[in-house]
Every structure is written in C-alpha cells, then in structure tokens.
Amino acid sequence: MTTSIGLPHFLIVGAALFALGMVTVVTRRNAVGILMGVELILNAANVNFIAFNHYVEGPGKITGQVFSIFVIVLAAAEAAIGLAIVLAIYQTFRTIDVQETNLLRE
Amino acid sequence: MRRTSLAEVPSNLRVYLVRLAVLVAGLLVFAGASLAHAFGLLPTALTIAAQYFGVVAIVWGLNAFFFRTVALSWFTLPVFSAAVFGVLFLLGYFVQTVAGPFLIDSTGRFIGLVRLVDLIFYAFAVMTIAGAAGCAFSRNIIYSAWSLLFAFLGVAGLYVFLGADFPAVAQVLIYVGGILVLILFAIMLTKQIGEDPKLTNAHLALPMGAALAAVTVGTLAYMAVMAPWQLTPAPSYQPVSAALGTAFLTDFLLPFEVASVVLLAALVGAVIIARKEIKEHLDSVLE
Numbered sequence: 001m002t003t004s005i006g007l008p009h010f011l012i013v014g015a016a017l018f019a020l021g022m023v024t025v026v027t028r029r030n031a032v033g034i035l036m037g038v039e040l041i042l043n044a045a046n047v048n049f050i051a052f053n054h055y056v057e058g059p060g061k062i063t064g065q066v067f068s069i070f071v072i073v074l075a076a077a078e079a080a081i082g083l084a085i086v087l088a089i090y091q092t093f094r095t096i097d098v099q100e101t102n103l104l105r106e
Numbered sequence: 107m108r109r110t111s112l113a114e115v116p117s118n119l120r121v122y123l124v125r126l127a128v129l130v131a132g133l134l135v136f137a138g139a140s141l142a143h144a145f146g147l148l149p150t151a152l153t154i155a156a157q158y159f160g161v162v163a164i165v166w167g168l169n170a171f172f173f174r175t176v177a178l179s180w181f182t183l184p185v186f187s188a189a190v191f192g193v194l195f196l197l198g199y200f201v202q203t204v205a206g207p208f209l210i211d212s213t214g215r216f217i218g219l220v221r222l223v224d225l226i227f228y229a230f231a232v233m234t235i236a237g238a239a240g241c242a243f244s245r246n247i248i249y250s251a252w253s254l255l256f257a258f259l260g261v262a263g264l265y266v267f268l269g270a271d272f273p274a275v276a277q278v279l280i281y282v283g284g285i286l287v288l289i290l291f292a293i294m295l296t297k298q299i300g301e302d303p304k305l306t307n308a309h310l311a312l313p314m315g316a317a318l319a320a321v322t323v324g325t326l327a328y329m330a331v332m333a334p335w336q337l338t339p340a341p342s343y344q345p346v347s348a349a350l351g352t353a354f355l356t357d358f359l360l361p362f363e364v365a366s367v368v369l370l371a372a373l374v375g376a377v378i379i380a381r382k383e384i385k386e387h388l389d390s391v392l393e
Contacts, residue, residue: 005227005267007337011330012196013231013264017257018326019319020238027315030247032292036254039285040238043261046273054268056335059342062349066358068273069350072280073365077372079285083292084380090296091382099310 010051017044031086031096035079042075122170129167136160161194162187182317189317192324199331227267234260242319243312251289258282269343272350 017040024037046068053064086096093101139156142148148156165187169178178186233256240253258281265274309315354362 005224007335008327008330009227009231010264010268012323012327013234015323015326015330016235017238017261019322020235020242022322023315023319024242026318027242027309027312029310032289032296033247033250035292036241036250036289039254039281039289040241040257043257043281046277047261047264050265050268050270050273054270054341055337058338059340059344060349062346062353065270065273065346065350066353068270069276069354070361070365072273072276073369076280076284077369079288080372080376081379083288084376086292087295087380096296 007051007055010047010055014044014047014051017041017047029097029099031089031098031101032083034098035082035086038078038082039075042071042078046071125167125170127167128163132160132163132165132167134160135163158187158191161191165190182314185314185317185321188324189320192320192327195324196327199327227264230260230263230267232260233257234264247293248290251286251293254289255282255286258286269341269346271345272347 021037021040021044024040025034026037028034028037049064049068049071053062053068057064089101090096095101136157139148139153139160143150143153162183166178166183235257237253237255237257237260241250241257244250244253258277262274262277262282265271265277
C-alpha cells in the first residue's frame, strides 16, 4: 500500500481527541457532558494503543489491541456506573449541574 | 504647531502606535528566525525560542485591535501565545507533510490528488475531530451526543486503517450501540440545566479551556512528529480476530477473567445506585 500516512498522523488525531475530551471534562457544567469527555479521552488512548501496535510493535504481535479491548470493556463499565451515579444525583438534587451538587448527602 | 514627538500625541493613539511597533517587531523576529533556520544559520531550539517570543509580541500587539475585551495579563499572555504558536506549528507541519505529498511526487513531478488511501484517512480524521469538537463546544447536549456518534464512527474507521478489525467492530458495537444509547437515555432521564433548552450544555471558562486544549495539542503533536520512533519496517494488514481470541485465553487469561468480574460488579452496582426503590429500602434499613 503506497501511502504517506504514518504514525505521527494517528498520534496527532489522538492528541486532538484527548485535548477536546479534556476541554469537555474541564469546562462542562452538565455531568453527562463530563462523562462524554471521559469517553473521548479513552478513545484517544485507544487510538494511540492501536497505532503503536501497528507501526511499532510489528506484524504478528497484538498486545496493543488486547489492551485496547480491555480499555473498551472498562469504558463500558465506567459509563454504566457513571450514568447510574448521575441518575442518583438527579434524584437527590433535582439537577445535574456539577456547580450545585456540592454535598455528599441531602 | 505640528506634533512631532511621540510623547505629544494623544495617549490612546500612542498606545496603538506602540502596539503596532511591537507587532511589526514580532513579525520581523518570527520571519527572521524562520528564514535563518531555513538557511541553516540558527539551531532548532534557538529558532523555536525566537519564534515563540515573536508570537508573544504579535499576540500582545494584535490585542490592541482584536479581542480587546480579553485583558492579557502576565499569565494569560504566554499561555495564549503558546496556543497560537501550537496552531502555527500544526499549520506549518500540515502544509509541509500533508499538502506536499498530495501535489508533488518524490521526484518532484506534479501528480495531483491521486492518493485515495490518504484521502480516506483524512476523511476519517476530520470526521473524528469534528465530532469531538462538536461534543466539546455544542451548546445543546443532544447535539453533543450526536456529535459523539461521528467521533466514535471516525475512530472505528481509523482502527480499520490500522489493520485492527476486531477493535473496529467492538468500537461500533460497544460505543455506538451501547455507551451512546446509555448516554442518550441519561440525557432524557435527567432535567436539563437551566430553563433555556438551547443552553443545556453550559460552559465554565471556555477561553482558558480552549487555550489549554491548543497547548496540549501543540505539545503532543510536536512530540509525535519530532520523536525518533522505532518503526517496524513492514506493518501488516492481516486479520487479527483469531489471534486475539487465542491471546485472551492464553497469555491474558487472568485479566480476561478479572474484566468479566469487573463487568458483573459494574452491572450490579449500577442497578443498586440507580434504582429508587432499592435506595429507599437501603435507607430505611440503615435508619
């Protein structure tokens, strides 16, 4: 395959994903929005894992892909728990604005 | 009597002239450092330092004309300058290495836009980054969630591009089919922030956040381009599903089992945290 695409291209895409996810986590006031930012950051990590697996680890080795599958599994668990916590916060405070939910009890 | 000295012109105009002079000086420093580096007169580290100081001067000078409501302090000026410098660096890199191969062959012959594989990569990359940007900057949280769909699909396309077929399918099934649906449910089950449905996704300190993102991208992209990676000579595009299954049941058996226990615990925990009746029952038991 003749292509000029190399490892830096994927790393730059991963960096952009990570930075945008970080902005989402840092600046959002909606708790669901913050969880979306976390998903973006995990995706950025996965892109880097698979890119390094492809361009650095070499043919026949798949450790990077195995790790990316574990990251996806943990992201699914994190999304389920995180959104359940958001629902619990909503039932307690009637809002999911992270500026206003500053107590650990009612 | 005509005003000849700079000290005699009105202070507002004088401020503008000083800013303009600093702006021109910054542009000259930037262009001079770039040219000197191009002719091999200046080492790379010195060039970058000189260019950064030029950008600081340019940003300070331009602040008199654009974004005048943003007051630049001793802290925000270097940060914004670093952001601008990162964007300029990325632009320069893309013009050199991205537009270059599209237009000119290795022998210097013009060949036009022929590399279809590259075009597909850029389509997926733009889709991913645009989706992530929509998620980060949209003012409506529903739009944010739908932008996330494009980001996830674009990442799946990048996985295919990297010869990772199983992670690509897992990405589509788990992220698009599972997590995104979960997020949409959570959005619809919770009340939106504020009364305005158009502003359900409010931001805090967005300019600083954007500057932080630009600095991060600039730093990481510089590192990704400049680092001497130990690349493999011939990356393979063989299917990996069978090898992945073997790896999970041999080398990674313990992490695999732990992951399934974690998933079970997360499932039970999510039900207990989210269900109202169970929570009320627990509360009554605890009291």
